[in-house]
Amino acid sequence: MATSSLDFTSPSVQFTYDLRNSVFYKKDDWNFIDVLSVNQLNTLGNSSLLDIFLTTGNVVEPHIHQNASELVYCISGGAVVSIMNPYTNQMLNFTIGPRQVANVPQGWWHYEMATTDDTHLLAVFDAPVPEVIFGSQMLRLTPANVLAHTYCLDESKVKDALAPITDTVIIGPPRGCQTGGQGSMPSSAYPQQHYYGQYPSSQNYYDSAYSQQAQVPYGYHPGVPQQPVYQQPAYQGYY
Template identity: 70%
Template sequence: MAVSYMDFTSPNVQFTYELKNNNFFTKDSRNFINALSINQLNTLGNVSLLDIYLSTGNVVEPHVHQNASELVFCITGAALVSLINPFTKLLINIPIQPGQVANIPQGWWHYEMATVDNTHLLAIFDAPVPEFIPGSDLLRLTPASVFAHTYCLDEAKVKETFAPITQTVVIGPPKDCNASKVAGMAVHPYATAQAPLQQGGYHPQQPHGHRQQQPGFGYPQYPNSSVIGNGWEYGYGNFNG
């Protein structure tokens, strides 16, 4: 149980809150996030949450929470929760449907994508105010010359590729995304397939460590992942709204 220094006799003590009063991010009427932290509900202990609504193909952008673990619970719809295990260097793809959860340890790179419309997720954190480092900020704020030098890339191509990222994305693709640039991108079929648990994450027909990529969101054709089930704060810094 979290230690609380709240004076429960205070006239300012709060026991309830309307989440719609603290919108964290809105892309459109079907893709938005509401947030709750100790800044909105002062009796909270070491817990906070994000109320996430997504339509098909929308992604809570790749990011890390440097101060909290995250438990993602699917209320309606379906989503693919993807994370990279920093110890095994494996991408783990976890499809979740209503009543199922996916857990992301503190500091792990991850993202969530809706695989059907009207997806509603609840992300629960073990911190009173979760912090967040978004991938879009890393890409747009790191000089192209650093990427080019570090990874032996063409600097002009790096600049051209990342030029459209001018602000934190949160839910992608951005509203002004050029549809022609993402033509052919579709929800990976493995996200909704009936999937058994695959320990180790290697397809039995592929050599150990072999990864075969296909167009789209970049999920492996033969998932280099552990998959559970039947078948991504967000924003700047932390949730202080």
């Protein structure tokens, strides 16, 4: 939907933008996210995107987009897109490689983990500015005594466990992490041959040989029961 209130004769009207000028979050030089919304490009209308760069094992932390659906398109590398289906209470895990997508309906809990270095994802939203609630926000802002009481936990242990979460993580594990991320999910859990990082380089991507080099069917996640990609309930309204 176009932005009807915009004066297209104004000298301030914008038709191009360089995403390098709009960093949403940067963990380091290899793991960062750029953002494009109507705040950066005023002619954009009812769409927006996040340009995501990740290395192996880095995760866009669990989150929801309360105002938009999200289409995750893999440009290069590979990722597992994990989605909690609220209608079946089932966690769905989908691998995507170059030119493949995974769709996240509006408000669904989800996260993305890179399975190769040089992973480049494009997340496209059907809202002029994507809103988001991150898991780390819910964990650090919910009082420890409430979590302990609700789930019958030791409050002191809850406080100790959550104490390191002092800010929104966005891309985890945080820098300097000594125990999480790779330690709890070793690289052996994600054999390289199961992902798309070994596909032909981009200059050979369109060769007919590409289809012969696929190691596993689209949508397969090692160690997780295979889920058909397109057998989710039809979305009836809307990260």
